Amino acid sequence: MKLYLDPGHGGKDPGAQGNGLKEKDITLDIAKRIRDKLLKDYEGVQVRMSRTKDTTKSLNERTKEANAWGADFYLSIHCNAFNGKASGYEDYIYTGLSRNSRTANYQDILHREITKVNGLSDRGKKSANFHVLRETRMPAFLSENGFIDNSEDAKKMKQSSWRQKVAEGHAKGLAKAFNLKGKKSAAKAEKKNEPNSKRTLYKVIAGSFEAKKNADNQVKKLKAKGIEAFVDTVTISGKRWYRVQAGAFQNRSNAEKHVADLKKKGFQSFITT
Template sequence: MKLYLDPGHGGSDPGAGGNGLKEKDITLDIALRIRSILTNDYENAVVRLSRTTDVYKSLSQRTNDANSWGADYFLSIHCNAFNGSARGYEDYIYSGLSGSSTTAKYQKIIHAEVIKVNQLIDRGRKSANFHVLRESTMPALLTENGFIDHGHDGSLMKSSSWRQKVAQGHVNGLAKAFSLKRKQGDSGTIYKIIAGSFKSKENADERATFLHSKGIESFVYAATISGERWYRVQAGAFANRDNAEQRLAKVKQAGIKDAFITVEGEP
């Protein structure tokens, strides 16, 4: 399955804003996590992103790229805003399609999986005449992952663990819609690449931002180590040790010489 993944906005177009957040940053973070989960955990999943950094891409550039690549599915990631008074999750397919279309069937499956995990009010499955939905030649979905200017939704968006859950929800839906098979792991063992541990969350966020600038997806999570709270930067998790070693080498080449691998679930 060839997935064209489109983090909304970027560069000079920040998208919606609120609670100290910019839509372009949230959408890119979620999209990179979706790519990481899909390519690490599933067979025959190829992912292409409209952008992997904070750059501007026109709507036509996005759909033209997806169409020429021959994607099987177009997934656009967004956040909403409405004067701080609205909240919740909704998604859209092209308004020119019927409710019995393949695109609508995929929407129903993915919507159900995202709602299971995102802790947001369900605003329903909708349709619209958005460019990326209309001009893409493959089935397409645009997801609005909460209202960035609402207190509840915005506070969730600030959490890296929440963004990871949202990414996982999208992947769960894609896996069901396209009957993707999980890769065979090694007895449940997971190899995680740790690209830094910090007492300061700001320092951890800076490290994650640096890695993103190098094209390496990562996220920050809180961990209790020897009774103290630390913020760790994780730059990948793999069921295969060789794949983990390759990612570790890439992280070290980017300048993070003290990165290392942790092993969880060893028999």
Template sequence: MKIYLDPGHGGSDSGATGNGLAEKNVTLAIALKINDILLTEYRNAETRLSRTTDKTVTLQERTDDANSWGADLFVSIHTNAFDGTAYGYEDYIYSGLSDESVTALYQRIIHEEVIKLNGLRDRGMKKANFHVLRETVMHAILTENGFIDHPDDSAKMKSAAWIEQTARGHVNGIAKCLGLAKSGTSSYQLTVDGGQIGTYQEKADALQLISSHWGAFQTAMIEKR
């Protein structure tokens, strides 16, 4: 399964700033850790990043690259800012998608897994007309990992342990969405309405996904691989 990781901003575009931090650096740290965990711990994960260093990449370049590569999932990683009073985690999918779409299902799964580990206030699941959500041809989600101008959220961002926990929350969600299999294990492929959702290490995990979202599709098939 191909996962495209998009650390927001970079280079001449610092993104949001606050409390001695720049968004472009926090997002890159999270993305690199997600990439490391995926490649180290899962045998059927292939990754690509819009940037691996502090360089400028346009929004069009990001989506063009992901589309031409043929990604299965696009994850854009950001931090938020407002006026120093707002705080917490939220994520977005494209505003043109229904709540019954597979992308919305992926959002619910990733949101739940990230919130379990990041220690941030839950600001909910949202939709927006962001370029990276609109112009990607695969399932796409954008995560806003705290408010960089809030003292409590930014203090967490300065912690390597928080970066790792936030990354692992993303990975846990991605793995559930795509059914990534741990290295050295057998797996079960899940197909919903004729399209492959992912490959799961445990059959019970595939069954749980089916039962939890029974109304979102018509047919489901599990095949041992």
């Protein structure tokens, strides 16, 4: 599944503002968490983000990029604002689609999973003539994750644990909508289908740290260079280490090529199985 993940606003466009928060910052943080969750936990997922930093990008640039890439789904992350009193969660698909459409079915699934975990009042499933919903060739979905100018919603937005829950709700909804296989279940399926063979996964580790914050910093450096990575933990001789995984391959030669590419970009790495 090819997901085009679009954190709303960015750069010169801060989006909605309130309670010391800017929409562009909240949407980027949630979107990155969605990406990381999907890549870490599910098989067969490709993610392209409209932005990974606080950069300006037009709506037209976003939809053109998604269309040219041939994405299977367009997910746009936003926060709402109104009069300081309105609150809650709502999501949108294109107004020209029927409730029997494939996109509406995806909305049903995503809405259910997100509202299970976000702790916000449910304002319902809606439709609109937004650019990113209208100009995309693939099914598109836009979520409004609370009202930034509402003090109670803003309290939640300020909590990293809440943003993580919201991201996980989106990721789980996508997994159910597209029947994604979890990496553990996929490994079990392979073992069941090939009982007499052993499959080795070659993991590329771009750093191993005693402190998680150092591993997190390494992940940021890798992602700044366009390299997907996440932090995993391993216990060696009773001591916990935080490893930065920057790839996993079934073919060792592919892993070795990736190690060479990382070295060219200034990152020393090694292969573990």
